[in-house]
Amino acid sequence: MTDTISLEPILLEAELIYPSRIICLDDYLVIYNRKGEDVFTIFELPLDGKSFSAGFRGNGPNEFNQIDEKSFQVDGNILELAEYDGTIKRVVPSK
Numbered sequence: 001m002t003d004t005i006s007l008e009p010i011l012l013e014a015e016l017i018y019p020s021r022i023i024c025l026d027d028y029l030v031i032y033n034r035k036g037e038d039v040f041t042i043f044e045l046p047l048d049g050k051s052f053s054a055g056f057r058g059n060g061p062n063e064f065n066q067i068d069e070k071s072f073q074v075d076g077n078i079l080e081l082a083e084y085d086g087t088i089k090r091v092v093p094s095k
Contacts, residue, residue, distance in 0.1 A: 016033065
């Protein structure tokens with residue numbers, strides 16, 4: 001038995017320069033950008049190419065500094081992660 005998978009290209013409105021991780025939440029596809037100003041590029045599922053950004057780099061309470069890429073945990077539409085200093089942060093996509 002052979003299954004056929006058909007693929008359709010989707011034009012992304014966001015430019016992904018250094019994507020490091022792709023995380024699938026219940027209703028979103030989250031791209032972790034290792035470099036650049038925006039830490040996360042988020043696409044709503046099903047994909048239509050439109051995206052929004054979340055998270056900035058810095059040392060403030062709502063900013064990201066040194067993310068431990070191995071710490072990513074998914075719980076529904078929440079992405080939980082840790083910084084190298086042990087700080088736990090949550091990313092909750094919302095437009």
